[in-house]
Amino acid sequence: MGNRTVIPIGPYHPLQEEPEFFRLWVExxxxxxxxxxxxxxxxxxxxxCELKTYDQIPxxxxxxxxxxxxxxxxxxxxxxxxxxxxEIPERARYIRSIIAELERIHxxxxxVGLAGHFLGYNTVWMWAWRYREPVLDIxxxxxxxxxxxxxxxVGGVRRDIEDADIPDILRLVDDLVPAVDMFKGAILDDxxxxxxxxxxxxxxxxxxxxxxxxxxTARASGVAVDVxxxxxxxxxxxxxxxxxxxxxxxxxxxxxxxxxxxxxxxxIVKECLERLKKTKGEIDVKVKxxxxxxxxxxxxxxxxxxxxxxRSDGTNRPIRHKIKxxxxxxxxxxxxxxxxxxxxxATITLAAVDPCYSCTERVAVVDKKTGRRRLNGEDLVRxxxxxxxxxxxxxxx
Amino acid sequence: xxxxxFYFVIFPGFLFTAVVGLLVSWIDRKVTARVQWRVGPPWxxxxxxxxxxLGKETIIPQGTSRFHFITPPLLSxxxxxxxSTLLWVMLINPHKSxxxxxxxxxxxxxxxxxxxxxxxxxxxxxxxxxGASREMKLVLGYELPFVLALIVPIIKTDxxxxxxxxxxxxxxxxxxxxxxxxxAFLVAIVCMQAKLTLxxxxxxxxxxxxMSGPYIEYSGPALAMFxxxxxxxxxxxxxxxxxxxxxxxGQGSFWSVLLGILKYVVLLVVIVLIRNTNPRLRIDQAMxxxxxxxxxxxxxxxxxxxxxx
Numbered sequence: 001m002g003n004r005t006v007i008p009i010g011p012y013h014p015l016q017e018e019p020e021f022f023r024l025w026v027e028x029x030x031x032x033x034x035x036x037x038x039x040x041x042x043x044x045x046x047x048x049c050e051l052k053t054y055d056q057i058p059x060x061x062x063x064x065x066x067x068x069x070x071x072x073x074x075x076x077x078x079x080x081x082x083x084x085x086x087e088i089p090e091r092a093r094y095i096r097s098i099i100a101e102l103e104r105i106h107x108x109x110x111x112v113g114l115a116g117h118f119l120g121y122n123t124v125w126m127w128a129w130r131y132r133e134p135v136l137d138i139x140x141x142x143x144x145x146x147x148x149x150x151x152x153x154v155g156g157v158r159r160d161i162e163d164a165d166i167p168d169i170l171r172l173v174d175d176l177v178p179a180v181d182m183f184k185g186a187i188l189d190d191x192x193x194x195x196x197x198x199x200x201x202x203x204x205x206x207x208x209x210x211x212x213x214x215x216x217t218a219r220a221s222g223v224a225v226d227v228x229x230x231x232x233x234x235x236x237x238x239x240x241x242x243x244x245x246x247x248x249x250x251x252x253x254x255x256x257x258x259x260x261x262x263x264x265x266x267x268i269v270k271e272c273l274e275r276l277k278k279t280k281g282e283i284d285v286k287v288k289x290x291x292x293x294x295x296x297x298x299x300x301x302x303x304x305x306x307x308x309x310x311r312s313d314g315t316n317r318p319i320r321h322k323i324k325x326x327x328x329x330x331x332x333x334x335x336x337x338x339x340x341x342x343x344x345x346a347t348i349t350l351a352a353v354d355p356c357y358s359c360t361e362r363v364a365v366v367d368k369k370t371g372r373r374r375l376n377g378e379d380l381v382r383x384x385x386x387x388x389x390x391x392x393x394x395x396x397x
Numbered sequence: 398x399x400x401x402x403f404y405f406v407i408f409p410g411f412l413f414t415a416v417v418g419l420l421v422s423w424i425d426r427k428v429t430a431r432v433q434w435r436v437g438p439p440w441x442x443x444x445x446x447x448x449x450x451l452g453k454e455t456i457i458p459q460g461t462s463r464f465h466f467i468t469p470p471l472l473s474x475x476x477x478x479x480x481s482t483l484l485w486v487m488l489i490n491p492h493k494s495x496x497x498x499x500x501x502x503x504x505x506x507x508x509x510x511x512x513x514x515x516x517x518x519x520x521x522x523x524x525x526x527x528g529a530s531r532e533m534k535l536v537l538g539y540e541l542p543f544v545l546a547l548i549v550p551i552i553k554t555d556x557x558x559x560x561x562x563x564x565x566x567x568x569x570x571x572x573x574x575x576x577x578x579x580x581a582f583l584v585a586i587v588c589m590q591a592k593l594t595l596x597x598x599x600x601x602x603x604x605x606x607x608m609s610g611p612y613i614e615y616s617g618p619a620l621a622m623f624x625x626x627x628x629x630x631x632x633x634x635x636x637x638x639x640x641x642x643x644x645x646x647g648q649g650s651f652w653s654v655l656l657g658i659l660k661y662v663v664l665l666v667v668i669v670l671i672r673n674t675n676p677r678l679r680i681d682q683a684m685x686x687x688x689x690x691x692x693x694x695x696x697x698x699x700x701x702x703x704x705x706x
Contacts, residue, residue, distance in 0.1 A: 005523050007607070015605045029527075029680065118605045120596050120677030126433035192597060192675050195682055343527070344679045347606045 018357045029342040042361040049321040058152050065359040070103045071301030073152035075308040080154045083295025089282045092156035094272045096234035101265040106135040107302035108258045111354050118351045131179040138172050156284025180262045197252035201337035201349030212329040215304020216257045217353045221249035227300040239271040251352040303354045325359035409485030411478045418628035419443040428669045450621035458614050469516035470622030476508030477629045487559045494560025510536045517611025528610020531680050532601035538687035543588035545695035549581035550641050552702040566644035573642050577701035582642045584695045589634050597675040635664035
């Protein structure tokens with residue numbers, strides 16, 4: 001038994017720009033245990049959504065995450081359309097896919113840059129972010145914003161893509177391919193990067209299932225989950241594309257999945273734009289009212305599946321809105337990947353799932369006097385059982 | 398006596414090395430910035446940083462040995478100043494060389510790293526002690542091939558006087574003119590990168606892992622001393638390599654001095670290039686790299702030198 005030291009990563013640390021707190025118990029350089037603590041930035045979005053109308057909520061959930069700022073609204077409108085049984089026009093479906101894929105491209109480039117930064121490879125960081133700029137330019141051209149595009153609405157999209165703009169956009173998208181080729185060469189063929197990333201933070205197939213990991217994290221371990229294919233929304237069942245998977249499950253495989261997904265995304269964007277030229281018609285349908293009931297919607301955010309649940313009582317606001325972001329299941333996989341590695345590996349392993357903490361924030365109620373957590377899992381089970389008993393009694397069972 | 402003080406404090410000692418060091422670290426920062434599509438700082442940025450730090454308070458963490466916390470920055474800066482003084486006095490006037498000055502320089506060049514280990518361990522911060530232990534391992538890693546690489550010029554020039562080395566190379570051609578010399582020179586460049594703790598060997602201070610490691614508790618003038626040492630090393634170490642392997646900076650004529658400066662710039666460019674085209678290694682990988690490949694290559698260079706290649 002060696003000497004255990006606690007190495008803190010966070011709550012404020014140059015590793016990631018969000019408040020998060022990892023306690024690494026280390027013996028020498030080896031990590032023997034990890035404790036993940038988040039919740040520094042809880043904003044009560046779900047509660048806020050219950051106070052907003054269906055038209056306002058996309059703007060709120062857009063701000064759940066700065067990077068997945070179209071995946072959350074997309075999952076939300078999917079949920080409401082599921083609830084109210086709304087068919088959206090084909091044109092709107094293409095536009096939704098275009099925005100979502102452009103978001104994926106800029107997110108993956110962002111991740112490549114950050115991963116470089118975490119490894120001390122600042123040139124990759126700056127270069128990746130430089131080539132991310134044209135993507136943001138395209139998004140600004142289409143939506144008017146670099147982030148928080150405000151494109152999704154229940155029943156369609158808010159802005160159309162003009163036919164006259166399509167050649168310009170296509171040219172910008174085509175220009176991305178050489179840049180992606182360059183990153184593919186620079187990252188996937190660099191022997192030093194191989195030494196740093198291969199065999200590090202391995203997540204096995206079984207662990208993916210146990211932790212419920214999603215997105216590139218799961219796909220890098222050979223689990224081909226992708227909401228875009230498994231439960232198509234927007235235009236993903238109308239265009240031709242592949243789910244990228246790798247078998248190894250290490251950090252390198254996660255990088256490979258993301259880089260190869262860039263090509264798929266470019267392919268989807270281009271095909272959607274071509275089809276958009278030939279598809280005429282409205283970009284939205286008029287939604288008169290939302291019936292009572294419940295709906296679920298999900299979308300494949302760059303980091304994995306975003307899940308939204310909406311329950312309506314027939315008014316213009318939901319009475320419950322539940323959000324599950326991908327990091328919620330991806331972050332606990334650190335238990336499986338970080339322990340046993342070194343501190344140097346820990347930082348890149350933590351980054352490899354592309355975690356987003358503010359999306360994942362949950363709140364805990366602590367009794368100030370006793371320091372005990374109130375409303376923990378056991379309490380909730382007890383409350384639910386009591387309620388069942390009450391209902392049973394009232395029904396005379 | 399007064400002359401020695403002048404040598405040590407003004408030229409070519411502290412003041413000269415500090416000013417040039419801060420200027421070349423600006424070049425490093427500027428070139429790095431341009432490589433990374435950034436604008437980069439103005440030329441006086443490093444001076445401004447230094448002066449600003451001097452005006453700040455040095456906070457000594459509670460429960461820390463004051464002596465062991467404050468001595469390391471002074472130790473490292475005086476050691477590097479002494480190296481610079483020795484090197485430049487000999488570059489200007491090779492006759493001043495004394496027996497074994499090469500060994501003195503090698504010894505003094507290790508002092509800044511030792512000081513970092515001492516200061517990091519003294520500060521009592523877990524991240525700093527992590528950094529200190531990494532620095533210690535790194536020193537163990539690169540010192541062996543570094544010394545082995547330096548044996549090649551010793552064999553070639555048959556002396557351990559720096560002045561003799563300069564004279565020999567001026568008459569019989571530079572050390573890197575031979576196969577063994579060029580191999581040893583490459584080994585020395587890799588070790589120099591580690592001595593400067595630049596990427597890929599910035600393991601002891603890895604910003605995104607242990608937040609600057611040994612320096613984490615340092616502030617104010619003490620931190621300024623460490624920063625200045627780093628800047629001065631960026632100047633002194635390549636000069637040392639130019640002297641030992643590449644025939645020094647030449648004497649007298651304007652063109653030979655310009656050629657000398659050009660040699661230094663080539664080394665600086667190599668350092669900046671390595672630093673910008675590599676990710677950080679893990680400490681165990683760095684150790685394996687130095688004790689395996691680099692030491693092996695250095696030994697090969699010695700064997701080649703012995704058989705006269």
